[in-house]
Amino acid sequence: MRRKPFTHVMVAAILFLQMVYFPLKASSAEEAMTIYFYNPETSVNNFASLKNSFDGYLSVFGNYRFQPFSDRETFEKFIEKKSEGLYLVSSWHFSKLQKRLPITPLLVSVSKGKSTQRNALTSKKPIKNPSELTNKKVASAGAESYTRNIIKKMFGEDKAGVVDSLTVLTVPKDIDALMAVGFGMADLALTSERSLLKLKTINEKQYNNLKRVALSGPALLPLVAAKIGSTDDDQLRDLVLILQQMPKTKEGDRNLKMLGLDGWKKVSDSELDLLE
Amino acid sequence: MKTVSGKSGYRRWVLLLALPVISYAVTMPEPVYGEENSAGKILAVNSNSRVKAYSQVLASFKEAMNTSLQEIDLDGKKEPGSSLTYAVEKGNPDLVYCIGSAAYVAVNSLHPEGNVIFSSAINWRRLPGADKSYGVSNELSTEMQITMFRYFFPEVKRIGVIYSKSFNREWIKSARESAGQLGVKIVAVDVKDAGDVTSALEKLLPKIDALWITPDPIVLASGETIQKIFLLSDKVKKPVFAYRNVFAKFGAVLTLSADLVTVGRQVAGLARQLLAGAGPAEKVENPAGTYITLNLKKVTEYGIPVNMEAMDSVNHVIE
Numbered sequence: 074m075r076r077k078p079f080t081h082v083m084v085a086a087i088l089f090l091q092m093v094y095f096p097l098k099a100s101s102a103e104e105a106m107t108i109y110f111y112n113p114e115t116s117v118n119n120f121a122s123l124k125n126s127f128d129g130y131l132s133v134f135g136n137y138r139f140q141p142f143s144d145r146e147t148f149e150k151f152i153e154k155k156s157e158g159l160y161l162v163s164s165w166h167f168s169k170l171q172k173r174l175p176i177t178p179l180l181v182s183v184s185k186g187k188s189t190q191r192n193a194l195t196s197k198k199p200i201k202n203p204s205e206l207t208n209k210k211v212a213s214a215g216a217e218s219y220t221r222n223i224i225k226k227m228f229g230e231d232k233a234g235v236v237d238s239l240t241v242l243t244v245p246k247d248i249d250a251l252m253a254v255g256f257g258m259a260d261l262a263l264t265s266e267r268s269l270l271k272l273k274t275i276n277e278k279q280y281n282n283l284k285r286v287a288l289s290g291p292a293l294l295p296l297v298a299a300k301i302g303s304t305d306d307d308q309l310r311d312l313v314l315i316l317q318q319m320p321k322t323k324e325g326d327r328n329l330k331m332l333g334l335d336g337w338k339k340v341s342d343s344e345l346d347l348l349e
Numbered sequence: 350m351k352t353v354s355g356k357s358g359y360r361r362w363v364l365l366l367a368l369p370v371i372s373y374a375v376t377m378p379e380p381v382y383g384e385e386n387s388a389g390k391i392l393a394v395n396s397n398s399r400v401k402a403y404s405q406v407l408a409s410f411k412e413a414m415n416t417s418l419q420e421i422d423l424d425g426k427k428e429p430g431s432s433l434t435y436a437v438e439k440g441n442p443d444l445v446y447c448i449g450s451a452a453y454v455a456v457n458s459l460h461p462e463g464n465v466i467f468s469s470a471i472n473w474r475r476l477p478g479a480d481k482s483y484g485v486s487n488e489l490s491t492e493m494q495i496t497m498f499r500y501f502f503p504e505v506k507r508i509g510v511i512y513s514k515s516f517n518r519e520w521i522k523s524a525r526e527s528a529g530q531l532g533v534k535i536v537a538v539d540v541k542d543a544g545d546v547t548s549a550l551e552k553l554l555p556k557i558d559a560l561w562i563t564p565d566p567i568v569l570a571s572g573e574t575i576q577k578i579f580l581l582s583d584k585v586k587k588p589v590f591a592y593r594n595v596f597a598k599f600g601a602v603l604t605l606s607a608d609l610v611t612v613g614r615q616v617a618g619l620a621r622q623l624l625a626g627a628g629p630a631e632k633v634e635n636p637a638g639t640y641i642t643l644n645l646k647k648v649t650e651y652g653i654p655v656n657m658e659a660m661d662s663v664n665h666v667i668e
Binding site (some may be wrong): 115121128210244245246257259326 | 490492493496497499500505509530531547608610611613616618621630631633635637638639640657658660661662663665667
């Protein structure tokens with residue numbers, strides 16, 4: 074009878090250790106190495122599926138996670154404070170971040186054997202002079218700031234006023250932007266040249282109705298980057314290797330395709346020159 | 350005595366507290382649109398704020414407009430109600446945005462000459478017309494849908510549709526034309542009654558590569574019929590394409606619907622044009638964004654080839 078209270082205390086203590094202390098200790102000791110992802114070039118709201126698919130794939134290799142962000146400001150504030158982990162960002166965004174944060178590119182993505190892409194501005198009507206773009210509506214899957222920036226680069230800073238007069242209709246994906254022009258919801262579409270060529274294979278009539286107004290210079294596909302000084306971490310290096318191996322498995326390849334990519338490779342010096 | 354005086358004191362207090370409320374109700378204030386609203390007076394009328402899709406599209410509209418507006422929720426009621434009547438008649442808004450058919454019908458009865466934009470209305474062609482009404486359709490264009498079917502499943506060449514002539518005669522004609530241009534054949538069977546759906550489907554399934562469920566009130570008259578359609582298609586491993594995400598739960602392989610955030614942005618674009626005094630090019634726009642659900646579980650189960658290049662367009666993957 075006297076032992077009963079003591080037994081109760083012991084059971085409670087064991088339960089506390091099992092349910093609260095050990096998990097807390099384990100989580101603080103082994104924080105998952107995470108890939109933080111934000112891409113201003115697409116507005117596809119597929120974050121839940123991306124997270125599920127990548128987390129499932131990465132968990133087989135160890136304590137790794139994938140964390141997509143839908144908002145640029147939140148993403149930037151977060152990675153400013155975070156020193157560990159990999160950042161999967163567009164090359165345009167990387168150049169902007171590099172001016173504020175000590176980050177270095179580790180891998181560049183590859184699609185159809187290329188690590189670069191061009192953007193195409195297309196219209197149903199031929200545009201002979203940039204001034205004809207005044208007050209037009211452009212459909213784009215990219216964030217508004219990204220869209221205006223790319224079009225400004227296409228026409229030069231002296232046409233900035235014309236670009237500022239454009240209305241940007243943000244749509245989820247490139248194929249939506251192209252069809253928005255075809256069906257009259259927008260006057261112009263800013264997409265990757267690759268997406269324009271995809272349209273040719275799936276709806277040749279729509280493709281033939283579109284005229285190329287301008288083509289951007291080559292830009293690197295999304296980059297995998299890390300904070301300078303963090304790249305010697307064993308877990309981080311393992312994660313970089315895991316990413317490089319992704320195209321070799323069916324599940325890994327499918328996850329890459331969800332990002333519109335075929336694989337990753339190390340960034341060469343000539344590719345670094347393409348960064349602003 | 351004590352009790353009586355206590356009661357009368359209590360009454361006096363209640364009256365005193367109620368007075369401001371009564372006076373507010375009697376001298377109802379002018380509808381509030383925001384003090385510094387350069388865009389104009391905008392009234393948003395929601396058919397039912399409990400419908401998630403309506404709230405999403407309104408939130409996107411508000412974000413894109415970035416200006417204050419007055420909101421009224423009809424809460425599922427079909428009649429305009431006193432607050433809407435007051436807001437329209439006394440408030441004299443420059444533009445009314447109606448979310449859902451009920452909101453549009455109610456506003457149209459009060460404000461037939463005003464600037465009205467609608468969205469999220471099922472079968473907008475049936476709405477009472479008004480010269481100044483504009484909108485964004487709830488349904489994606491048939492060509493856009495067939496393009497996407499081809500994008501994901503390039504080997505699908507014959508798509509079956511069960512429809513009723515009374516509701517979708519014109520639609521099927523346009524779908525056949527669009528499909529023909531894309532190298533796809535629409536194999537269509539019309540039914541007069543929901544009871545005919547099962548036998549029509551049994552005859553149709555051996556002739557097609559995939560079945561396309563479209564918004565037809567006769568074909569989709571009951572949950573039982575919908576379940577039967579999926580059961581029969583699943584039995585012979587024929588993929589089902591549908592127009593709402595909810596069908597993915599029944600086993601649809603691919604669902605395509607309008608992206609609600611984009612619809613809100615499109616409405617904002619129309620609103621800005623109307624408030625600036627410019628008439629938009631199209632009275633009713635098609636949705637410019639798509640929301641796609643791909644059921645990979647069923648794709649694997651049926652053994653149908655899917656174009657992996659299209660994976661970056663998928664919003665939701667079922668594994």
